[in-house]
Amino acid sequence: MTPPAPLPSPRRWLTLAIVASALFMICVDMTVLYTALPVLTRELHADAESKLWIVNIYSLVVAGLLPGLGALGDRYGHRRLFLSGLALFGAASVAAAFAPSAGWLIVARAMLGLGGATMMPATLAIIRHSFEDARERSVAIGLWAGIASGGLALGPVIGGLVLAHFSWGAVFLVNLPVVLAAFALTLWQVPRHAPAGTASWDLAGSLLVMAGLFCLVYAIKACAHRPVSLATLCAALTLGVAFFLLFAWQQRGRVQPLIDFSLFRLPGFPAAVAGAGLGTAGIVGLELVLGQHLQLVLGFTPLDAGLIILPAPLGSLLAGLVTGRLLRHRAASRVGAGGLLLSAVAALCLAGLPFDAGLTPLLTVLLVLTGAGVGTAATAAASAIMSSAPPERSGMAASLEEVSFELGSTLGVALFGSLMTFVYVSGMLPQASESLDDALRLAGQWPTEPGDALRAAARAAFTRAFEVVVLGAAALWAGTAACMWRSRR
Numbered sequence: 186m187t188p189p190a191p192l193p194s195p196r197r198w199l200t201l202a203i204v205a206s207a208l209f210m211i212c213v214d215m216t217v218l219y220t221a222l223p224v225l226t227r228e229l230h231a232d233a234e235s236k237l238w239i240v241n242i243y244s245l246v247v248a249g250l251l252p253g254l255g256a257l258g259d260r261y262g263h264r265r266l267f268l269s270g271l272a273l274f275g276a277a278s279v280a281a282a283f284a285p286s287a288g289w290l291i292v293a294r295a296m297l298g299l300g301g302a303t304m305m306p307a308t309l310a311i312i313r314h315s316f317e318d319a320r321e322r323s324v325a326i327g328l329w330a331g332i333a334s335g336g337l338a339l340g341p342v343i344g345g346l347v348l349a350h351f352s353w354g355a356v357f358l359v360n361l362p363v364v365l366a367a368f369a370l371t372l373w374q375v376p377r378h379a380p381a382g383t384a385s386w387d388l389a390g391s392l393l394v395m396a397g398l399f400c401l402v403y404a405i406k407a408c409a410h411r412p413v414s415l416a417t418l419c420a421a422l423t424l425g426v427a428f429f430l431l432f433a434w435q436q437r438g439r440v441q442p443l444i445d446f447s448l449f450r451l452p453g454f455p456a457a458v459a460g461a462g463l464g465t466a467g468i469v470g471l472e473l474v475l476g477q478h479l480q481l482v483l484g485f486t487p488l489d490a491g492l493i494i495l496p497a498p499l500g501s502l503l504a505g506l507v508t509g510r511l512l513r514h515r516a517a518s519r520v521g522a523g524g525l526l527l528s529a530v531a532a533l534c535l536a537g538l539p540f541d542a543g544l545t546p547l548l549t550v551l552l553v554l555t556g557a558g559v560g561t562a563a564t565a566a567a568s569a570i571m572s573s574a575p576p577e578r579s580g581m582a583a584s585l586e587e588v589s590f591e592l593g594s595t596l597g598v599a600l601f602g603s604l605m606t607f608v609y610v611s612g613m614l615p616q617a618s619e620s621l622d623d624a625l626r627l628a629g630q631w632p633t634e635p636g637d638a639l640r641a642a643a644r645a646a647f648t649r650a651f652e653v654v655v656l657g658a659a660a661l662w663a664g665t666a667a668c669m670w671r672s673r674r
Contacts, residue, residue: 200375267311342492393431
């Protein structure tokens with residue numbers, strides 16, 4: 186079949202704007218609950234375990250289903266998958282907005298993850314098909330990566346802005362205008378491309394990946410409880426490893442595997458995937474604890490906390506725009522390593538920064554540098570992954586890039602959230618050790634003097650936990666930068 190003619194330039198960029206708006210919405214929903222979590226917890230009476238799954242289930246479902254749905258797009262067409270994902274995302278947003286309980290919200294968030302997983306590989310694959318010129322494609326992918334990183338970091342800002350005027354459910358209803366506009370414009374503007382017609386959806390493989398990720402997250406969270414249950418930890422880890430090994434064995438027997446592991450033999454491909462995933466893990470973990478620290482320790486409103494974090498997504502977006510051009514002249518591994526090293530240095534400075542109103546300009550600069558470094562690494566990783574993959578495997582390559590992004594988000598919440606909890610509970614009374622929310626609620630029930638003492642102790646413990654998490658993110662970024670730098674050889 187004769188390939189379609191290249192799109193006229195204005196139409197190419199309009200196509201990019203359509204898929205980027207949907208991508209932005211998907212990424213915002215990963216972090217939009219960070220500033221809404223205290224309010225949501227209070228109104229739904231959610232315990233600590235429910236809070237974990239409300240935040241984590243979305244990215245966990247996306248990461249588990251992305252490889253299979255990327256292959257499905259290669260078979261049936263990425264435009265069709267994109268439209269289907271939009272419809273499901275809109276319906277799930279309504280269900281989440283009116284959730285009457287924590288369990289209902291977890292299920293709705295899982296459906297949102299299914300819609301996001303259906304759309305995400307299609308966004309990058311549509312860009313790959315629409316931009317034939319390598320230089321234009323580099324710029325388009327740079328914009329794609331910057332918007333993804335920006336959406337991830339802007340989630341708390343949007344959540345805080347919505348909560349300043351509406352109830353917590355409105356953070357999901359803001360998706361509906363984007364869904365409706367993107368759906369209509371896709372039908373009118375985005376062209377059909379002939380699918381490869383050879384890939385198949387491996388449902389069993391997708392379920393094995395999800396089960397393995399579920400057990401891994403559960404094992405990480407088990408480490409945060411006091412005392413640590415070694416039996417639970419070992420059982421979760423054993424099951425997780427077993428699921429992943431079974432998945433790898435199952436893929437070896439398939440003519441068309443869910444994940445083509447031969448892609449990891451391409452030069453720089455493994456380092457690019459690691460850079461995208463671990464870079465995301467660090468920024469998500471940092472945002473999670475910073476948003477709670479600003480609200481629960483320093484007393485900022487959700488909107489104020491979101492605005493304080495705002496420089497990070499702006500730095501990420503700016504870096505995406507610049508990095509797309511920089512990659513024409515520099516190796517992606519070198520650019521990505523430099524970005525993560527910049528984030529690591531900024532995080533080290535952030536860990537020693539006393540948070541008071543007099544140091545807001547310095548905090549702003551450090552958040553800009555942190556976001557810019559991660560945005561640079563994400564852009565370099567996306568460009569390396571998509572440029573190295575052949576066109577007929579663009580869906581799988583896109584899904585692998587986005588799996589690393591989503592897996593990084595999931596592990597960032599699980600790893601750094603657990604680290605925060607572990608450090609916090611180590612210095613608190615058993616009845617107040619579950620979370621800072623619990624300690625503040627308990628302090629309100631005590632007499633004035635012991636209640637004030639409990640509040641002070643809880644906030645001091647949470648501040649220590651925040652500092653440890655920031656240092657952990659810096660160490661993660663520095664180690665990943667070293668690996669990416671070595672991969673250039």
